[in-house]
Amino acid sequence: MNILKSLAAVALASVALSGVAHAADSYRFAVVPKAMNNPFFDLARDGCMEEAKKLGNIECIYQGPVEHEPATQAQIIDDLITQKVDGLAISVSDAAAATTMINKAVEAGIPVITFDSDAAESKRSAYVGTDNKEFGKALGEELLKLKPEGGTYGMISGGAAAPNLALRVDGVREALKGSKWTEVPGSPTFSNDDVTLAVQQAGDLKTANPDIAAIVPVGGWPMFAPDGWKNFVEPFKADVASKKLALVVADTLPVQLELLRDGYANALVGQRPHEMGVVAMQTLLKLKKGEKVDEIIYTGLDRVTAANVSEFVK
CATH class of the missing domain: 3.40.50.2300 (Response regulator)
Known part of the structure; x- marks a missing residue:
C-alpha cells in the first residue's frame, strides 16, 4: 500500500509540474491600436486573435483608446506594463509619447514591437507593417x-x-x-x-x-x-x-x-492589416523564446483600380 501511495504521489507531482510548465509556456500579448473605432485596426485584431488561437498557447489582448488620443494610448501602454503582459505590439500615435512607454516596457523585461506606425528611435525590437x-x-x-x-x-x-x-x-x-x-x-x-x-x-x-x-x-x-x-x-x-x-x-x-x-x-x-496582426503574434513569440527576428518586417501593398477591383471584392 505504501508503495502504491508513493507511486500515486509521484504521478500527481508529475501532473502538477506538467501544469506549471504549460503555464510557463503560455503568453499574454497585447495589441494596442491607435484607435478602436477605426475599422482598419479591426482587421489587425482579427489576425491577432486567429493566430493566437492557431498557436494555442497565446492570448491576444486587444486594447487601445476608443478614439485617436495619443495621451490615452500612452496611459493604456503604461497600464499593460503594470499588468506584466508578456509582449506588446503598438501602432504608434505619437512617436515621442510612445517612445517613453516603449522604453519603460523594455526596461521592465517586456518585448515590444511596433506595427502599422513605428517609433524607430525607441528600444522596440521590430517593426511589422507597411513601408x-x-x-x-x-x-x-x-x-x-x-x-x-x-x-x-x-x-x-x-x-x-x-x-x-x-x-x-x-x-x-x-x-x-x-x-x-x-x-x-x-x-x-x-x-x-x-x-x-x-x-x-x-x-x-x-x-x-x-x-x-x-x-x-x-x-x-x-x-x-x-x-x-x-x-x-x-x-x-x-x-x-x-x-x-x-x-x-x-x-x-x-x-x-x-x-x-x-x-x-x-x-x-x-495595406495588409490582417497579416500585421498575424505576424505580430509570431514575432512576439519568437522574441519571448529568445530567438532573433528581423528589425523591419514589411507586409506589402496592393494597388486596386476599376480594372482589377473584382478580384479583390471576391
Missing part, C-alpha cells in the same frame, strides 16, 4: 497614371504627430516632384482619424479649391463613412468617371472596394 514612404509614393504614382497632365491636389491625413502618416505625405510629394502636379495651400488637412471629419475635409478642399484635380487621403478614413463619402462624391461623380477629379485613396477595406467598384473612387492603395 510607409513607399506607400505614399504608390499613391502618388497611381495619381500620375490617372492624370499625367497634372493639376492641383490636396491630401487628407490623420494625426499630425503620427510618424507613419508623415512618411506617406512625404512619399506622395516625392512621387509627384518634377511633375505638373501642385499641392494646394492647407494640405494636408488633419482628421485625427475621425471619419466624419475626414469626409468634411474632402468637401472643404473642394469648396476652397473649386478646380482641384485630385484629392488623396493617405488613410482610408473618409471612405470608412460610406454614406458620407457617397454624399460628397455624388455631385461630382461624372467628374470622377472622366478623371477630371481624381480620387486616389489609401487602404482597401471591403467597404472601400465596393465604393471603388461603384464609381466613388479611381484607385486604392491597400
Whole structure:
C-alpha cells in the first residue's frame, strides 16, 4: 500500500509540474491600436486573435483608446506594463509619447514591437507593417497614371504627430516632384482619424479649391463613412468617371472596394492589416523564446483600380 501511495504521489507531482510548465509556456500579448473605432485596426485584431488561437498557447489582448488620443494610448501602454503582459505590439500615435512607454516596457523585461506606425528611435525590437514612404509614393504614382497632365491636389491625413502618416505625405510629394502636379495651400488637412471629419475635409478642399484635380487621403478614413463619402462624391461623380477629379485613396477595406467598384473612387492603395496582426503574434513569440527576428518586417501593398477591383471584392 505504501508503495502504491508513493507511486500515486509521484504521478500527481508529475501532473502538477506538467501544469506549471504549460503555464510557463503560455503568453499574454497585447495589441494596442491607435484607435478602436477605426475599422482598419479591426482587421489587425482579427489576425491577432486567429493566430493566437492557431498557436494555442497565446492570448491576444486587444486594447487601445476608443478614439485617436495619443495621451490615452500612452496611459493604456503604461497600464499593460503594470499588468506584466508578456509582449506588446503598438501602432504608434505619437512617436515621442510612445517612445517613453516603449522604453519603460523594455526596461521592465517586456518585448515590444511596433506595427502599422513605428517609433524607430525607441528600444522596440521590430517593426511589422507597411513601408510607409513607399506607400505614399504608390499613391502618388497611381495619381500620375490617372492624370499625367497634372493639376492641383490636396491630401487628407490623420494625426499630425503620427510618424507613419508623415512618411506617406512625404512619399506622395516625392512621387509627384518634377511633375505638373501642385499641392494646394492647407494640405494636408488633419482628421485625427475621425471619419466624419475626414469626409468634411474632402468637401472643404473642394469648396476652397473649386478646380482641384485630385484629392488623396493617405488613410482610408473618409471612405470608412460610406454614406458620407457617397454624399460628397455624388455631385461630382461624372467628374470622377472622366478623371477630371481624381480620387486616389489609401487602404482597401471591403467597404472601400465596393465604393471603388461603384464609381466613388479611381484607385486604392491597400495595406495588409490582417497579416500585421498575424505576424505580430509570431514575432512576439519568437522574441519571448529568445530567438532573433528581423528589425523591419514589411507586409506589402496592393494597388486596386476599376480594372482589377473584382478580384479583390471576391
